[in-house]
Each structure stands twice: as C-alpha cells, then as structure tokens.
Amino acid sequence: MTTPSPMKKQVQRRAFLLARSSVSAAALALATAFGATPSIAQAVKACEDLGGTSPSHQRNICFLTTKPAPFAVAFTGKFEKSEAWPEGPVLRITNKFGKPVTINILQAYVYDKAGTQLEFSLPGSKEKQVTSGFFELEIAPGESKEYLLRVIRKWLPPDMDSLQTEILSWKTPDATFGTLGFTRQIDKTQMAARPKGGWK
Numbered sequence: 001m002t003t004p005s006p007m008k009k010q011v012q013r014r015a016f017l018l019a020r021s022s023v024s025a026a027a028l029a030l031a032t033a034f035g036a037t038p039s040i041a042q043a044v045k046a047c048e049d050l051g052g053t054s055p056s057h058q059r060n061i062c063f064l065t066t067k068p069a070p071f072a073v074a075f076t077g078k079f080e081k082s083e084a085w086p087e088g089p090v091l092r093i094t095n096k097f098g099k100p101v102t103i104n105i106l107q108a109y110v111y112d113k114a115g116t117q118l119e120f121s122l123p124g125s126k127e128k129q130v131t132s133g134f135f136e137l138e139i140a141p142g143e144s145k146e147y148l149l150r151v152i153r154k155w156l157p158p159d160m161d162s163l164q165t166e167i168l169s170w171k172t173p174d175a176t177f178g179t180l181g182f183t184r185q186i187d188k189t190q191m192a193a194r195p196k197g198g199w200k
Contacts, residue, residue: 040176046062047064050062050069051064052064052065060179060180060181061180061183063184064184065184065186066186066190068198069167069182069184070095070096070098071095071096073091073092073167075165076089085152086152087153088151089149089156090146090147090148091106091149093139093167094139094143095139095141096142097141100138100139100140101171102170104136104170105132105134105167105168106131106133107130107166107191108132108151108164109129109163109164109165109194110157110160110162110164111160112157112161113161117192117196120151120155120156121155128191129191130151130155132151133168133169164196166184166198168183168184169184
C-alpha cells in the first residue's frame with residue numbers, strides 16, 4: 001500500500017474542505033428558499049404568539065383573529081378637532097409589542113352601562129362599528145401617543161357609557177423583510193358581536 005506524499009495529502013484536504021464548503025452553501029441556500037432561516041422563524045413565532053398564521057409563501061404577513069393585540073387603547077374623555085376633522089374623541093394608545101410599530105387601521109365600538117353594543121349614527125345609516133384608517137401612527141416600545149379618532153362627536157349615541165377600539169392593522173420593522181405586517185381577519189358578524197372589554 002502506497003502512502004500519499006505530503007503534497008498529495010494537502011491537495012486532498014483542500015479538495016475536501018472545498019466540497020464541504022459547497023455542501024454547506026447549498027444547504028444554506030435551500031434553507032433560505034424554504035423559509036427556514038432563524039430570522040424568518042422568529043417572524044413566524046411572533047405571529048403565532050399572537051394567535052395568528054403566516055402563509056408559507058408570504059412570511060412577512062401575519063393574519064390575526066380575535067386574540068387581544070399587544071396595545072392598550074383608551075378613550076381619554078377629551079374631544080378635539082383638527083384642520084382636517086371636526087370635533088371627535090381622543091384616544092391614548094400604548095405600544096406593548098416590544099418593537100416600534102406603525103398603526104394603520106383601528107376600529108371603534110360603543111356600549112351602554114349594561115354592556116350592550118350600541119350603534120353609531122352615521123349619515124344615512126347606523127353601524128355597530130366605525131373604521132378609522134389610511135393613517136400612520138408611529139409608536140416606540142412602551143410609548144403612549146394620543147390619536148384623534150375619525151369619528152364625529154354627533155355620531156355617538158346619547159346613552160353611550162364606553163367608547164372602545166381595536167387595532168386592526170399595524171407593521172413593524174424587520175431585518176429580513178423590511179417590515180412585518182399584522183392584520184385582523186374578522187367579519188362584520190364578529191364586529192357586531194364584540195363584547196364590552198374586547199375579545200379574550
């Protein structure tokens with residue numbers, strides 16, 4: 001049996017290391033293609049922690065149901081107006097998500113003292129919810145900000161005891177995707193039956 005020369009051993013070792021490097025690179029590319037990188041796994045977990053689902057072909061979107069969102073939202077009792085909006089209720093929103101967020105859509109509900117969901121008197125119709133969207137409210141982790149709800153004061157029922165809201169859509173920065181989006185998939189039947197105090 002012939003013993004390989006030191007030079008031949010060195011060449012063989014280089015060839016082995018090159019082959020192992022190529023296999024590792026291929027494995028990493030395959031893992032990335034199938035969404036198995038650690039950052040993507042973290043995004044999926046962040047979605048699942050909120051009771052949501054993230055499609056395998058679109059990991060940067062999280063679809064939520066009625067599990068509570070990571071925010072505290074309260075009506076301050078104040079009514080204000082702006083150049084673009086008549087007098088409306090002012091909310092105080094606190095970010096409990098642990099990451100910076102940009103809120104895009106929220107929805108308001110009203111209740112009487114008994115906890116019955118009431119209706120807003122909109123022009124030409126009555127609705128059990130009013131959606132306020134097409135805005136971007138940026139809030140840092142743990143920060144609270146006030147927001148003028150796009151509900152006109154005269155729309156509120158006279159026997160209203162409580163004005164409550166749900167955050168329907170928000171996004172947060174992400175190193176892999178640029179942003180992660182969170183959105184609630186709830187229908188009007190669920191909206192019209194939201195209990196006072198929110199879904200649990």
